[in-house]
Amino acid sequence: MGYTITEKILLNHTNKKSIAPGEFIDAKIDLCLGNDITAPVAINEFEKAKVKKVFSRDKIALVPDHFTPAKDQQSAANCKKLKEFADKHQITNYFELGQVGIEHALLPEKGLVLPGDLVIGADSHTCTYGALGAFSTGVGSTDLAFAFATGRVWFKVPETIKFIYKGKLNKWVSGKDLILYTIGQIGVDGAIYKAMEFTGPVIEQLSMDGRFTMCNMAIEAGGKNGIITADEITKEYVKERMKENGIKRDIEFYKSDKDAVYSEVLEYDFSDMQPQVACPHLPSNVKAVNKLNKIKLDQVVIGSCTNGRISDLREAAGILKGKKVQKGMRLIVIPATQKIYLEAIKEGLVDIFVRSGGVFTMPTCGPCLGGHCGILDKGEVALATTNRNFVGRMGHVESQVYLSNPAVAAASAITGHITHPGEIK
Helix, strand or coil: CCCCCHHHHHHHHHCCCCCCCCCCEECCCCEEECCCCCHHHHHHHHHHHHCCCCCCCCCCEEEHHHHCCCCCCHHHHHHHHHHHHHHHHHCCCCCCCCCCCCCCHHHHHHCCCCCCCEEEEEEEEHHHHHHHCCCCEEEHHHHHHHHHHHHHEEEEEEEEEEEECCCCCCCCHHHHHHCCCCHHHHCCCCCCCCCEEEHHHHHCCCHHHHHHHHHHHHHCCHHHHEECCCCHHHHHHHHHHHHHHCCCCCCCCCCCCEECCCHHHHHHHHCHHHCEEEECCCCCCCCEHHHHHCEEECCEEECCCHHHHHEEEHHHHHHCCCCCCCCCEEEEEECCHHHHHHHHCCCCEEEEEHHCCCCECCCCCHHHCCCCCCECCCCEEECCCCCCCCCCCCCCCCEEECCHHHHHHHHHHHEECCCCCHCCC
């Protein structure tokens, strides 16, 4: 009996000769990360245990990205705790304001996550790195504290659902639409503690940014991880990032065996699919964009660890160029990293966003989790390229959040209501 790619990576990080779904394992990690919300809790637990030193100064990443620049005194205290811990233990990958970016865009950009790696993070969207052919998943802050000390973590080996995507994507349809549609089909509990393996002709043609978006939202279906087998597109991306950052490491590439066992195999044909929108208050409440054109908006947010990369900004700017944001509408654009920020300036994208009437701001998770830089009041409605739209997610419990791809978001900012980008002339 063969193994899935997830099972192979997990097995290679243990001392075992074989593993099976449902089995508990103790695995060594290649990287663990925490942010300004979750890492302070882990640091407190680490210090309570009176551990003298971290397991590796090079395999811990500390990324203060959620409430930064510090929005209040507590946020400042959290960031200070990360800095002091990083200084004390000489953590190599601590990213201060000015170097920081949204963690799940920043770490791949820095070449810190590679195919075949096992990565954990005290943030549920750590599953993003599966786009590189790595096993990555979110954990609690106490698990992160244990990893700080030992470089190890325990797992129950997940079963795997195989998703096969066929057809050819229409214009304006992207990785965001693939994953929203998938979550709409299986529900927010459709993949609880299971690996979501994305395959098929559509995936093979998908850009790295689209793959990151898909794996990022695996958790919204309850998935333990999302994963895509590394191919030439992946290898080229990784090669460039390693060269840029002076990373020299051996890489082991994995793929599922032909006789691997899956708990389920689901096939979808996307030849006729329209851009998808998740309606309040679940990522699974998905409808085609052309069924929602009467939904009026107060705010549009383009950014986040899901859709704040340079290709996302290019797509949105291409629609907004020469247009104006609807009067009474707020458009907030957030690049995911400082490098993306600079690229957006160089390419003239910032100029487009600002001239259209939008606000272009610093890398931050900000409004995605109701942190800052775009909180909603009672009764307000937002369309965002983020990943969650739970009750109160972006502010007041009586506000509403819709989720879409960047093209739909940009088009909707122009009209003031949810709009298919093809309608913008």
